[in-house]
Amino acid sequence: MAWSLLIGAGLLEVVWALALERSAGFTRLWPSLIGITSAAASFTMLALALTRLPLGTAYTVWVGLGAVGVVLVGIVLLGESASATRLLCLGLIVTGVIGLKLT
Template structure:
């Protein structure tokens, strides 16, 4: 269950990043509300996952999901630069996230 909470927290971290982009520096009301809600939700779920997961592993996985997901969606939806090198770097982040999961053992 802790890993599920952590993955959802990571996805909400991606949503938070896009909310910040859409809020234009928190100058637009509803996108700002969205950014705050997704950011807080992400942190709450991360905190709940820490009941059973090591903090270093959980934090690295959380930020890895957020970074890789935000970079990927930025390339797909926002026209950010896409290259083989960027894709390779994102793949390395995801390999690290999966690796941390594999070596962390079971969690409650």
């Protein structure tokens, strides 16, 4: 259950980061509300996951999922660079997250 909460929290990190980018500095109502609401839900889910998982592992997985998710959405939907170096670095983050899950 804790890992499910943590993965959900990481996915919501992607949602709030993208929504806040679309909010144009909180000048657009709906993206602002989506960003704030999903951030609150993400933090809550992380807090609940921390009742069962070690802090270092949970926080690193949360940040890693959010970072990789935002970059992938940026590449796929927003046309950001998909250079080999950038993809290699993403792969290293994913490898680290998997390693933390397995240990």
